[in-house]
Amino acid sequence: MSILITQLFNGVSLGSILLLIALGLAITFGQMNIINMAHGEFIMIGAYTTYVLQQAFIQYLPQSAFGYYFILAIPVAFIVAALIGLLIEKSIVRFLYERPLDSLLATWGVSLILQQAARTIFGAPNVAVIAPEWLNGGLTLAGVTLPYKRLFIIGLVIISLVLLFIYLYKTSSGRRMKAVTLNRDMASCLGVSTRKVDSLAFALGSGVAGIAGCSLTLLGSIGPTLGTAYIVDAFMIVVLGGVGKLKGTIFAALLLGILSTFVELSTSATIAKVVVFAFIILFLQWKPTGLVGAKVRALD
Amino acid sequence: MLQIQELQAGYDETMILRQLHMEIPEGKIVGLLGRNGVGKTTLVKVIMGLLPIADGTITFQNTNWRKERPEQRARQGIAYVPQGREIFSDLTIRENLLLGMEALPRSARSTDIPREIFEWFPVLEEMIDRKGGDLSGGQQQQLAIARAIISNPKLLLLDEPMEGIQPSIVQLIQDVLVKISREKGMSILLIEHNLDAVLSCADEVYILDKGKMVLNGLCDEINEDELHQYLAV
Amino acid sequence: MQPILSCRDVMVDFSGFKALQGVNLEVDHHEILFLIGPNGAGKTTLLDVICGKTKSTNGEVRFAGEVTLTKLSEQKIVHHGVARKFQAPSIFLQLTPFENLEIAMKQKKGFLSMLFAKMTQTQEEKIEQLLERIGLYDVRHQPSSSLSHGQKQWLEIGMQLIQEPRLLLLDEPIAGMSGEERTKTGQLIEEIAKECSVLIVEHDMDFVRNFSTKVVVMHEGKVLCEGSMDEIQENEEVRNVYLGRKG
Amino acid sequence: MIKKYSQSSYYGLFIILLLVAPFFLSEFRVGLLAKFLCYAIIAVGICLIWGYTGILSLGHGVYFGLGAYCMAMYLKLEASPSGIPDFMEWNGITEVPLIWMIFENPFVAIAAAVLVPFLIACIIGYFTFKNRIKGVFFSIISQAVVVVAVTLFIGMQHITGGTSGLTNFYTVFQVPLSDPQTKTILYYVTVGFLAVIMVLSLILTKTRLGKVLIAIRDGENRLRFLGFNPATYKVFIYGLSAAFAGIAGALFVLQVGMITPEMMGIIPSVEMVLWAAIGGRYSILGAAIGAIITNSAKSFLSESYPEFWTFILGALFIIVVLYLPNGLAGLVDKVKLALFKKEKKEVEKNAADTVVS
Amino acid sequence: SESASESASGSSSSESSGDTIKVGILHSLSGTMAISEVSLRDAELMAIEEINANGGVLGKQIEAVIEDGASDWPTFAEKATKLLQQDKVATVFGGWTSASRKAMLPVFEQNNGLLWYPVQYEGMEQSPNIFYTGATTNQQIVPAVDWLLENVGKDFFLVGSDYVFPRTANQIINAQVKAKGGKVVAEEYTAMGHTDYNTVINKIKSAKPSVIFNTLNGDSNVAFFKQLSDAGITPDDIPVLSVSVAEEEIRGIGADVLEGHYAAWNYYQTTDTAENKTFVENYKKKYGDDRVTGDPIEAAYNAVYLWAAAVEKAGSIEVDKVKEAADGIEINAPGGTVKIDGETQHLYKTVRIGEVQADGQFKEVWNSDEPVKPDPYLKSYEWAGELGQKK
Ligand SMILES: Nc1ncnc2c1ncn2[C@@H]1O[C@H](COP(=O)(O)OP(=O)(O)OP(=O)(O)O)[C@@H](O)[C@H]1O
Ligand SMILES: Nc1ncnc2c1ncn2[C@@H]1O[C@H](COP(=O)(O)OP(=O)(O)OP(=O)(O)O)[C@@H](O)[C@H]1O
Ligand SMILES: NC(N)=O
Ligand SMILES: [Mg+2]
Ligand SMILES: [Mg+2]
DSSP states (O other): OHHHHHHHHHHHHHHHHHHHHHHHHIIIIIITOOOOTTHHHHHHHHHHHHHHHHHHHHHHSOGGGGGGHHHHHHHHHHHHHHHHHHHHHHHTGGGGTTOHHHHHHHHHHHHHHHHHHHHHHHOSSOBOOOOOGGGSSEEEETTEEEEHHHHHHHHHHHHHHHHHHHHHHHSHHHHHHHHHHHOHHHHHHTTOOHHHHHHHHHHHHHHHHHHHHHHHTTTSOBSTTTTHHHHHHHHHHHHHHOTTOHHHHHHHHHHHHHHHHHHHHHSOHHHHHHHHHHHHHHHHHHSTTOTTOOOOOSOO | OEEEEEEEEEETTEEEEEEEEEEEOTTOEEEEEOOTTSSHHHHHHHHHTSSOOOEEEEEETTEEESSOOHHHHHHTTEEEEOTTOOOOTTSBHHHHHHHHGGGSOGGGOOSSOOHHHHHHOHHHHHTTTSBGGGSOHHHHHHHHHHHHHTTOOSEEEEESTTTTOOHHHHHHHHHHHHHHHHHHOOEEEEEOSOHHHHHHHOSEEEEEETTEEEEEEETTTOOHHHHHHHHOO | OOOSEEEEEEEEEETTEEEEEEEEEEEOTTOEEEEEOSTTSSHHHHHHHHHTSSOOSEEEEEETTTEEGGGSOHHHHHHTTEEEEOSSOOOOTTSOHHHHHHHHSSSOOSHHHHHHOOOOHHHHHHHHHHHHHTTOSTTTTSOGGGSOHHHHHHHHHHHHHTTOOSEEEEESTTTTOOHHHHHHHHHHHHHHTTTSEEEEEOOOHHHHHHHOSEEEEEETTEEEEEEOHHHHHHOHHHIIIIITTTO | OHHHHHHHHHHHHHHHHHHHGGGTSOHHHHHHHHHHHHHHHHHHHHIIIIIITOOOOSOHHHHHHHHHHHHHHHHHHHTOTTSSOHHHHHTTOOSOOHHHHGGGSHHHHHHHHHHHHHHHHHHHHHHHHHTTOOHHHHHHHHHHHHHHHHHHHHHOHHHHOGGGOEEOOOEETTEETTOHHHHHHHHHHHHHHHHHHHHHHHHHHHSHHHHHHHHHHHHHHHHHTTTOOHHHHHHHHHHHHHHHHHHHHHHHHHHHOEEOGGGGSHHHHHHHHHHHHHHOTTOHHHHHHHHHHHHHHHHHHHHHOTTTHHHHHHHHHHHHHHHOTTHHHHHHHHHHHHHHHHHHHHHHHTTOOOOOO | OOHHHHTTOSGGGOSOOTTEEEEEEEEOSSSTTHHHHHHHHHHHHHHHHHHHHTTOBTTBEEEEEEEEOTTOHHHHHHHHHIIIIISOOSEEEEOOSHHHHHHHHHHHHHTTOOEEEOSOOOOOOOOTTEEEOSOOGGGTHHHHHHHHHHHTOSEEEEEEESSHHHHHHHHHHHHHHHHTTOEEEEEEEEOTTOOOOHHHHHHHHHHOOSEEEEEOOTTHHHHHHHHHHHTTOOTTTSOEEESSOOHHHHHHHOHHHHTTOEEEESOOTTOOOHHHHHHHHHHHHHHOTTOOOOHHHHHHHHHHHHHHHHHHHHTSOOHHHHHHHHTTOEEEETTEEEEEETTTTEEEBOOEEEEEOTTSOEEEEEEOSSOBOOOTTOTTOGGGHHHHTOO
């Protein structure tokens, strides 16, 4: 029994991690239609930022302050990733809004460059981020241990989601963003500054990826190719949920997380992976526009 | 309000508009007529900034427009109802209308939609939270017009705004146009195929042919035979 | 004789919104039937149901007395001879007008037939004649993306004609056309009606008056009344909901 | 007429260059070129589905891999004196599994290298296209297929050789693979396949079917209302391009002597699309040349700058996409247009009336 | 001196000039395996530099031609071909994963080249064109299992990446554990790069093994150990013995979660020999104080010296002569004496089991006292019966 409860928690936890890595993509890809192959590299940037901050704390601040570096790392990772995202938007992505498929190719190039840059700056081997003491250990309830790190990530995801929801659906800035995606020319004819909106949205998506990277340091390795491990999953989730549908993204992430952990429990990681992806393929056959699919009246 | 001189513009290699002159006076409704494919839509796109000017000048309220982006022009006070409606199909009607106010300075934007819009287009109020894309053709067209006039522009560009709208509302829109142009001093460029409709509400007409203005005159004075001659196929 | 098209109690429900609430309509052979009605009355939706784009929640559409269209896929409906022009011009922008007509032409539309299809003399002549008729002969080898709105409308009508349909559905065919062209389109439609039936949705009353034999008025998802244009004009309710004071 | 002539002359020139290349290149370079020609075959298929039909497949690595594995199974059996491939022995397998046995016959293997990818693509295509899955949804599904295939191939190590794939072959038709002569023959076989596939594809695009494909790209729903069933067309063209990829895979194994699941993975699949994009997705010749140039650049850069080549390659992708939206073929067209225009002006001057139709 | 290595890349200098000897270095400098392999390149370059500083081999300077295998096995084959055919290198040092070795193997056999492969691996292989300077199974896994059975417990939980090395290794472990009265309670494989070990850990918890034998490779180790520690499993509960976690990997995982777990290798940075002191010192001086050495790094470094010694002995760089001369060559490596076994082309190596300390270094808890003779097919182990049959 406790195994199943643990496993359910694991599923939710995996789902929340998947959600976190997909969330940024839900903006750059889901909202802006940029097939951002460099999404994983923004996650990597977030992770390295956390590493750098940790080193800075170790070097320049007293031992007692170390525990707080991770709290600071979240906004810093967001900002660093957002700024690099901004730079890339201004220099490359900006020219590709009318050509979503080309964005795939260009961002592929970006991802190659960012990976190699990380390798040049930080060296090829992995670096380690040591979790602050207060994140070690876990909450034991009725014989089931819920690691604090996982609980922390779940919390972080919830906060990010709420903020994102408010931004997308309750602010005029979010509305402008959707308008620009739907019809760039018309939005600009109405007085919406498309360039500003684009930059902002891409920076936001990149920044959220940075947060994901920051939290992934708690669980896995930090190396130049960190992002490649997550990119496919992120796309799957956004698409399975229904492109442009934040709610769908949430459902999809949780569904995949839980499905994957439970299949793995009774089989193996390999079979779980096959089952999950086969499920995605079959599900989309049944609901071609995803969990929360859009029905549009237009002919094409 | 708007002056166009020696304008040349078109798509990539092909120039559609050549040596075009035009003037839209303040507070007047100017009708623009011309057969299919003569470049009417091209002209408004150039005015709006969606297409580049190859040569010539466009002056709006004494500022010369060259490379201004559409949003900059919109904020200076022009609004556009494109041919083909171009509403945001995935946004609700409310959101579409709120976006119409983007051209206003931040302080002047409200989160409420002015009553008069709903008085003119009651259907929009009924369907306020439905997706723009779910509307029927004519409903979308009404939305496109409402979205343009909501920002109280100084100059309104209308590219075949009556297309697909039921007769009773066509009349209503004509009345509305006349009213806002009189009351608010709004200048209006109206592209229409229906000669009667143009003559009944415009102050002045232009006729475009082969990229040039071939006829221009006040509605009361213009020679209808000549008009028909240019509009014949 | 059976009517070419008969709709019985057609209903459409868009997740709660009842766009059609039991439409009954018949189109006779070689008839030009005009469908008018306020914006949002459900005219386009009805055409969508007939050509298979939208599935009806209820009711039946029978074609030529024998086929039930509501059960067929879009392309099967076309094979039975129902052609449809959409409200917004939808042509293949990357192909030239000539090529647009070439693939729209009445022919076997299976995969292998297309692979081995050869352009015959007669076919070519037919296409070129039609291009003349719709005034696109001069631009027949330019990409259709560079056509103006009106030209696109013409091309789309042409694409329907070349299919030699038995029933032609036209949704606002003259939108965006100037006076002379409207007349020409009207004449074209009259000519077509010699070979097939036409169901037209239109808001231009002059046009309706000039070319209609019978008019059906729809309102709020139902047929409100039908008759000749003169009769319709006299109908108080139609004036209220649709025509307005001038009508 | 003029245009037609010049198009076939480009193709002819390309093939002739390939035919004489071995006389100017070292053995190693010819081997590399042969590998790139396999890639070019894939790129032609990508051009058909993406450029012409508008289907972006991010999973063609799977079909390439299937073709390659079919061929490799035959080669591996021929290279296993005990009858049991070495990796099976390491996995404690004492009997050749049934699925391997059929590949003992080279002709079965060759046929399978074409048919297996074709059929699998048709099955996947049939369901997805019938269910009207389009655009990026299709692309993502194709990626999911990649993940499933790669995971299965890695996971079923005892049958597939796992991550290491199949390698260490010695002979094909009892002829030693490492022989320079065999290599030369294989090179020309590859050129032959590429030439035939390119010409076939070109002809295909000139038929009315080719126009239907473009129409599908433009607006496939519209096509339904003209009486077409776009799904049939898409299934076929998708299957065809998968068959091309399968052929490429089989030839690849002969040239390179190995295939691994990694080769059918996401990264190679995306790269395949890149080749077509760089060469020009709307041009068959362009796509083929794109594959050759991109891979030559990759090889050359990684040899010359082993530490920095990914920077340069990445930058190259970006520059091509930003400045050459239609790839190299687009660039050529632009240049031609510029030249042609000059000519036209002169013609106008001389008041000559040449109507180019 | 900056020397050969810097100017060493590319086919641009493909003409073999009279006073240098070209050797190839072929590791992944990009892609997922770069994490591990870049350090091997560094170690090899350092060895070359040292040898050159001491006058080179046969009086000639060694010139390294560096190629990037890009973590892609066919690329390894391509670059190996290029090095042999185009650059005509005397030998190649390269590879990490068994898959990359298997990809290169036919190339070296067909071109009669020479490859020095520096990483511990699964055995069951003996190419005439490869020298294996890392451990084979009887120099790492087999003694580690014996040690665990004796000192830790009898219930084994096997976790591995899904490829040939872990799979083959686990077959051996299964046979050995069974023969010696232990039990393998479960066996789990995850794909390379797998990052979520929650479920595996859950399975471990319910299987309650006495030891986890870890053959995970690469990134996965980080995720595995971090999540294991989060789940509250300490080395006191269930110790993990790894065979692919060296000092370099510890740096990327964080010593905090590894402290108390074990690894089996032939060399540690802390191995106490005079040669190692200089080796570590030089390595840090050259590449930075924060860098660490480790078993594969040492094996890569040794490979260059062994080749140089064989060339000197043969008086030639010709492959056949070098191979012949290599038999019995012995050097004092940082990890102790190693000797080439001419028959198998593997090395005699000392086996060491270490425990991770808080500083990320190993404390040796057991060693084999003397170099162990390599036995890639485990012919000398009775329990290996079926496994060792081949060849
Ligand atoms: N994107 C384009 N690229 C090239 N040429 C174009 C493009 N759009 C329109 N044209 C050409 O420009 C000319 C003018 O088109 P425009 O749309 O301005 O005409 P219009 O007067 O608005 O006609 P209509 O009344 O039919 O809307 C047409 O001949 C058309 O073929
Ligand atoms: N997919 C949909 N989802 C929800 N409502 C829809 C959908 N499609 C149409 N409707 C609604 O159904 C009603 C009928 O629309 P329809 O397009 O048939 O009207 P119409 O008679 O063609 O109008 P018009 O003359 O303006 O073209 C409209 O109120 C429209 O908003
Ligand atoms: N030989 C290895 N560790 O793959
Ligand atoms: Mg127009
Ligand atoms: Mg309608």
